[in-house]
Amino acid sequence: MESERDLMLDGNAxxxxxxxxxxxxxxxxxxxxxxxxxxxxxxMLRVFSGGPGLVLRCPACEAVMxxxxxxxxxxxxxxxxxxxxxLPLPSIR
Amino acid sequence: MKRTLEWQIATVKAIRQETANVKTxxxxxxxxxxxRPGQHYDIRLTAEDGYSAQRSYSIGSEPERHxxxxxxxxxxxxxxxxxxxxxxxxxxxRFEVRGPIGGYFVWEASDGGPLLLVAGGSGIVPLMAMARxxxxxxxxxxxxxxxxxxxxxxxxxxxxxxxxxxxxxxxVFHTLTRSQPxxxxxFARRIDDRMVAExxxxxxxxxxxxxxxxxxxxxxxxxxxEAAGVAAERIKTERFGPTGA
Amino acid sequence: MSERFVTRGFVGKRQxxxxxxxxxxxxxxxxxxxxxxxxxxxxxTDLRTWSFRIEGLVKEPAQWTWDEFGxxxxxxxxxxxxxxxxxxxxxxxxxxxxxxxxLEHVELDGRARFVVAFSDGGYTTNLPLPDVINxxxxxxxxxxGKPLAPEHGGPAxxxxxHLYFWKSAKWVRGLRLIERDEPGFWExxxxxxxxxxxxxxxxxxx
Numbered sequence: 001m002e003s004e005r006d007l008m009l010d011g012n013a014x015x016x017x018x019x020x021x022x023x024x025x026x027x028x029x030x031x032x033x034x035x036x037x038x039x040x041x042x043x044m045l046r047v048f049s050g051g052p053g054l055v056l057r058c059p060a061c062e063a064v065m066x067x068x069x070x071x072x073x074x075x076x077x078x079x080x081x082x083x084x085x086x087l088p089l090p091s092i093r
Numbered sequence: 094m095k096r097t098l099e100w101q102i103a104t105v106k107a108i109r110q111e112t113a114n115v116k117t118x119x120x121x122x123x124x125x126x127x128x129r130p131g132q133h134y135d136i137r138l139t140a141e142d143g144y145s146a147q148r149s150y151s152i153g154s155e156p157e158r159h160x161x162x163x164x165x166x167x168x169x170x171x172x173x174x175x176x177x178x179x180x181x182x183x184x185x186x187r188f189e190v191r192g193p194i195g196g197y198f199v200w201e202a203s204d205g206g207p208l209l210l211v212a213g214g215s216g217i218v219p220l221m222a223m224a225r226x227x228x229x230x231x232x233x234x235x236x237x238x239x240x241x242x243x244x245x246x247x248x249x250x251x252x253x254x255x256x257x258x259x260x261x262x263x264x265v266f267h268t269l270t271r272s273q274p275x276x277x278x279x280f281a282r283r284i285d286d287r288m289v290a291e292x293x294x295x296x297x298x299x300x301x302x303x304x305x306x307x308x309x310x311x312x313x314x315x316x317x318x319e320a321a322g323v324a325a326e327r328i329k330t331e332r333f334g335p336t337g338a
Numbered sequence: 339m340s341e342r343f344v345t346r347g348f349v350g351k352r353q354x355x356x357x358x359x360x361x362x363x364x365x366x367x368x369x370x371x372x373x374x375x376x377x378x379x380x381x382x383t384d385l386r387t388w389s390f391r392i393e394g395l396v397k398e399p400a401q402w403t404w405d406e407f408g409x410x411x412x413x414x415x416x417x418x419x420x421x422x423x424x425x426x427x428x429x430x431x432x433x434x435x436x437x438x439x440x441l442e443h444v445e446l447d448g449r450a451r452f453v454v455a456f457s458d459g460g461y462t463t464n465l466p467l468p469d470v471i472n473x474x475x476x477x478x479x480x481x482x483g484k485p486l487a488p489e490h491g492g493p494a495x496x497x498x499x500h501l502y503f504w505k506s507a508k509w510v511r512g513l514r515l516i517e518r519d520e521p522g523f524w525e526x527x528x529x530x531x532x533x534x535x536x537x538x539x540x541x542x543x544x
Contacts (some may be wrong), residue, residue: 009198009332010200010330015133015197016192016194028196048377048379050378051376052422071529073541142350146350186345186346189343260355293406
């Protein structure tokens with residue numbers, strides 16, 4: 001039986017949903033937690049699949065940073081817990 | 094890179110049993126694009142009545158193998174998707190996939206090294222893509238893999254890892270945490286500070302570290318890498334939950 | 339809904355409902371296990387500092403320590419529960435204190451019309467007062483004859499079985515009586531404000 005700690009995933013697990021919503025690869029985006037000002041790449045946020053939706057939390061203080069609910073009425077996104085987001089410049093690929 | 098993710102149909106080309114609970118499915122993709130080692134695909138299964146389940150699986154194969162990808166699935170007891178992939182899927186079956194996905198936990202030979210890969214259980218999969226890619230392009234970047242498994246028989250890709258180790262300077266260190274075969278020479282305990290420091294010794298603070306596995310192992314190994322002098326920015330982690338369930 | 343590619347042989351973990359079909363709300367399927375779904379890490383609250391409060395539009399708030407809570411008249415409840423993610427579990431067995439018993443300890447202000455349940459970790463959910471009284475809600479501390487496990491909401495959770503299970507707040511620490519409705523964690527993110535599974539009130543606008 002996996003320990004319950006194994007249920008906590010990181011932002012890599014939300015990569016597909018985030019790309020769907022933002023239209024580009026988001027795991028390397030730099031976020032600033034509105035609660036404690038810690039800077040983390042999106043891949044490092046703690047992801048919880050709450051059932052009704054996805055919750056991304058600050059790895060330092062556990063504050064809710066991003067909430068996502070994909071419903072038949074549309075996708076609801078709350079990023080109030082992110083004070084600032086910095087997306088990398090497109091790479092030459 | 095702006096690109097919308099689209100679902101496409103994948104066809105199962107081959108199935109290989111890796112260990113008692115782990116299988117590799119080779120999937121042929123019509124709209125295959127080369128992935129970056131470390132990336133994953135999402136798969137979506139839909140029942141006749143519309144009920145669907147979605148899971149993410151890391152790509153285990155190198156992007157130099159065109160047109161197809163390997164996903165390696167661990168059967169999770171009481172899981173919803175992994176027992177289906179284990180029991181029901183046969184060559185010729187098709188399901189929806191989308192990808193490749195991910196930009197953080199990726200390594201390509203052009204990123205240089207030295208490269209320290211640390212894996213626990215099925216966390217080996219994305220690291221195997223990196224190791225296979227490194228071999229396929231003939232990179233000489235020094236690389237070491239520290240791989241934690243419960244027992245000898247639980248080592249995923251065991252024979253392939255032996256082959257890579259003998260070919261081009263990938264050094265593989267196994268640790269078996271629950272039981273060891275007679276005459277076992279490798280590590281025989283859970284990954285800790287001392288083990289990581291020992292394996293990383295020739296690389297020092299310049300190592301690029303990729304750690305993948307269950308949360309507890311990932312956190313211990315990441316702390317250990319920092320304790321061994323590697324800067325936090327050079328340590329990348331991916332936590333596996335029961336995403337395969 | 340876009341056309342979906344059906345996967346040969348995939349059914350999922352659903353159980354055949356058989357004779358119980360009439361007990362399963364529309365769009366739901368039966369499960370035998372008890373899925374764990376959380377919006378955050380499991381709080382680990384010290385029972386020595388745990389308390390349950392009823393506050394807000396009441397004459398005097400009421401509060402109980404863990405020991406005091408355990409001395410309140412408790413009952414066993416056997417209920418069917420339904421999650422908005424479409425699983426339903428029949429005959430779940432709980433032990434706890436009815437919200438009616440808890441509300442007896444306060445005098446409600448005439449303006450109190452809604453309830454917000456609040457939990458450790460910051461989760462909230464809102465309910466109309468009429469959905470909380472008359473045996474429709476309880477605070478449970480035992481599940482299936484054993485102390486409620488932390489991943490399922492222990493030491494105590496709200497259970498409101500006639501609504502979708504996101505309303506049954508895990509790690510509940512109290513109820514606040516309010517005059518104007520305040521959408522909670524999921525209600526403010528596209529989910530239905532009420533949540534009746536028999537009317538499939540899943541999303542806002544349903």
